[in-house]
Amino acid sequence: MIRLGAPLSWLLSLLFSVSVTATELASPEQLEKSLAGLNETLKSDFDLSLLPELRKLRRDAQAIDALEIVAQTLLLEGQIRQQYGDYQQSLVLHNDALQLAVERQDLALMAQSRLAIARLEMDLERYNYAQRSLDDVHQLIEQMSNKAQPAPYVAHRLLLAHRLWQGYLYVLLGSYHQAVAALHTEDLVVTGTPELLDKLLLVRAWALLKLGRYQQAQPILNQVAQSNILIRNQRMRIRFNLLQSMAWLQAGEFQKTLGTAMPALMETFTTRFLEEQADLQFVLSNAYVQLATTSRRIYI
Numbered sequence: 497m498i499r500l501g502a503p504l505s506w507l508l509s510l511l512f513s514v515s516v517t518a519t520e521l522a523s524p525e526q527l528e529k530s531l532a533g534l535n536e537t538l539k540s541d542f543d544l545s546l547l548p549e550l551r552k553l554r555r556d557a558q559a560i561d562a563l564e565i566v567a568q569t570l571l572l573e574g575q576i577r578q579q580y581g582d583y584q585q586s587l588v589l590h591n592d593a594l595q596l597a598v599e600r601q602d603l604a605l606m607a608q609s610r611l612a613i614a615r616l617e618m619d620l621e622r623y624n625y626a627q628r629s630l631d632d633v634h635q636l637i638e639q640m641s642n643k644a645q646p647a648p649y650v651a652h653r654l655l656l657a658h659r660l661w662q663g664y665l666y667v668l669l670g671s672y673h674q675a676v677a678a679l680h681t682e683d684l685v686v687t688g689t690p691e692l693l694d695k696l697l698l699v700r701a702w703a704l705l706k707l708g709r710y711q712q713a714q715p716i717l718n719q720v721a722q723s724n725i726l727i728r729n730q731r732m733r734i735r736f737n738l739l740q741s742m743a744w745l746q747a748g749e750f751q752k753t754l755g756t757a758m759p760a761l762m763e764t765f766t767t768r769f770l771e772e773q774a775d776l777q778f779v780l781s782n783a784y785v786q787l788a789t790t791s792r793r794i795y796i
Contacts, residue, residue: 675703
């Protein structure tokens with residue numbers, strides 16, 4: 497029997513492993529397709545079970561130096577961790593994505609990363625930091641517009657996202673008039689981002705309801721009522737029903753308030769959406785008080 501020498505066998509095994517690795521490397525098109533699929537899945541829910549798939553995609557992207565896809569996976573993982581309260585690691589991931597964007601001088605990716613950081617700061621109730629990040633995003637969008645990049649819809653989408661989260665921040669700060677003024681789309685040609693637009697409309701309705709202007713909020717809610725995002729995303733569906741119940745309450749339709757808020761509240765008991773649960777309980781308690789008061793007046 498002829499035995500291979502140690503150096504020769506090591507060299508053959510190395511060549512074999514290199515050839516296998518080379519054949520296993522994914523193409524940029526395959527990685528883009530995988531990223532798009534994960535993005536679609538995450539529109540329904542930020543599921544922790546997606547983390548292994550997300551990390552594998554990041555490793556595959558790193559192997560072929562697809563740094564933009566690497567950055568996108570960092571942002572997505574950061575959003576998942578943020579949803580489950582792991583704010584420290586979420587901030588690390590968002591900042592890693594921002595660093596990649598800065599190294600590449602990718603203005604759109606820098607804006608995306610800054611938006612992600614702003615959203616995290618809002619969850620942490622660090623509103624001054626959130627506003628600074630939003631201001632940075634606005635400057636980056638202006639730079640993109642001035643450069644007249646070949647894909648203007650990217651800047652439009654980022655501008656829509658900036659208005660959404662700026663309006664959201666105004667609501668959190670109690671600046672409802674500013675929120676209503678910020679949450680407009682008249683000067684934008686919005687295509688390919690229905691979920692983003694629907695979220696903006698819901699925040700605008702929320703601001704109007706905070707001002708007691710349910711007559712203006714109701715047509716917006718009607719517009720979003722058939723949205724695909726309400727079918728796919730449980731949290732958005734619960735938030736929509738919360739806003740609709742607020743509108744019914746302000747309109748004096750107390751039975752409709754109960755009929756809308758109670759099923760939504762029951763749905764929250766098997767979720768982690770404690771903020772929505774508390775708001776629905778508040779709306780329901782007000783509706784019950786109003787019904788009791790109305791019944792007492794009739795009896796008297």
